[in-house]
Amino acid sequence: MAYAPIFHELHSDLFLALCRIINAIASGERMTRTDILQQLPNLDWGSLERANELIDTIFLFQPDGTAELFLNKAIAPRATTVEVSWLRAMLEDPGAAFLLSADLREKLLQKLAAIPEWPREIWQIVQEQGDDRTALQARLATIWQALREKHQLAYANRDSRGNLHEGICSPCRLEYDAVANRFYLIIWQEEEARAIKMRVASLESVQCLDAPIPAGTEEAFQQFLASRRQSVTLRIERRNNAVERCFMMFASYDKEASYDEETDTYTIQLYYYDFDRHEILQQILSLGAAATVLAPADMREAIIERLQAAWHSMGNVSVNKEG
CATH class of the missing domain: 2.30.30 (SH3 type barrels.)
Structure with missing residues (x-):
């Protein structure tokens, strides 16, 4: 379970940080110049001079160092064109109908009638067949x-x-x-x-x-x-699209990855919760011989047990067919 805001890469980190700071001050939070600097994103300012110039154009400072706003009013969230286009596509998707009532959906679609449609033709859906979302x-x-x-x-x-x-x-x-x-x-x-x-x-x-x-x-x-967060470390070889499949399958999990140029392999550490263990095991098995479990030992043993069970099952089937 990993969580990330939608379209976070399409926004300016600096703009969003300034909005958060302004809204915090508007709501009554006391902040100094140092507090504001600490909350600004890690930008290559060259020196603090440019950052302070920006701060001075947006905030006033009282004698005690507390920041105030020129206009004591919060900034309303603003959506980008990409976001409202995505919203229209979501509202038109029957698989997402459960999220809103029919009346609210219709009102929103009327408001978004002039918004350009999401360019579906440029997107390629890469996913398993999975659930019938309409039926659910x-x-x-x-x-x-x-x-x-x-x-x-x-x-x-x-x-x-x-x-x-x-x-x-x-x-x-x-x-x-x-x-x-x-x-x-x-x-x-x-x-x-x-x-x-x-x-x-x-x-x-x-x-x-x-x-x-x-x-x-x-x-x-x-x-x-x-208390139940666990991890598994895998070595992934470049064969049968295993690297691409691995990153796609585990896209929703927190992870760390490194690449070894000498062996042309990836080492990936995945973090998961114990109720995801069965799913993790199945996904590792689906990568075949291109994946090796490096740690922990109990996960490696669980993979071996499943492979042995599958092997014995195949052997029994062969014996039954011959008999």
Whole structure:
């Protein structure tokens, strides 16, 4: 689970930083020149002179060093043309219908009628077949409602082994894997004091209840995440597009990577939570012999066990066919 603002690279870091500073001061926060300098992005000013010149054109300073605004008013967020074009495309996408009510969607589309359409023809979608997003709209809308209103869910989920699990839970996150084109619901089970991740497509029923999510659930969830963060280190060889596939598959995870020119291999360290372990294992296996697990040992052993089980299964199939 890695989070990043949409289109963050299309904005000016300096502009956004100044907006944050101005809005903080407008809301009553006391800031000095030093505070402002510390919050400006790491730019190659050459010297502090240029940075101070910029600060002096935007802020006034009281005798005690506190910054004030020429006009004591916050700056409203401004969207770029690219962002509003993306918004129109999202509103027109039936797979995203669950995010907004039909009335609000129609009003927004009317407001955006003059906005240029998103240039879909220049984009190539590279993802697995995954979920039928249109078929999941009712389930997604219910989950989204529960998250918005902070209400609990009653659910029935059938796992990969065919076992049915039913219960009442507190929803924590609705996650979308853009590469796999799959939706996941992450819930908090208070009785077991743990988080569980399940595919939305595997939910046979889901209902938003009147009962609110208990106080302290988010804090407990965050503590759980902090204590369950794990990592795996892989060496990836350049064959069968393994490098490209690896970076695409693990795009949603926090990671660090380095390249060894002598061996022409990549070393990648991925960070994940224990409820992502099964998914991580499957993705590593899909890379085949081009991927080697360097650490930890238990992850390497889990990969070996699955390969041996697959090998024995293939052997049994061959024996049965011969018999």
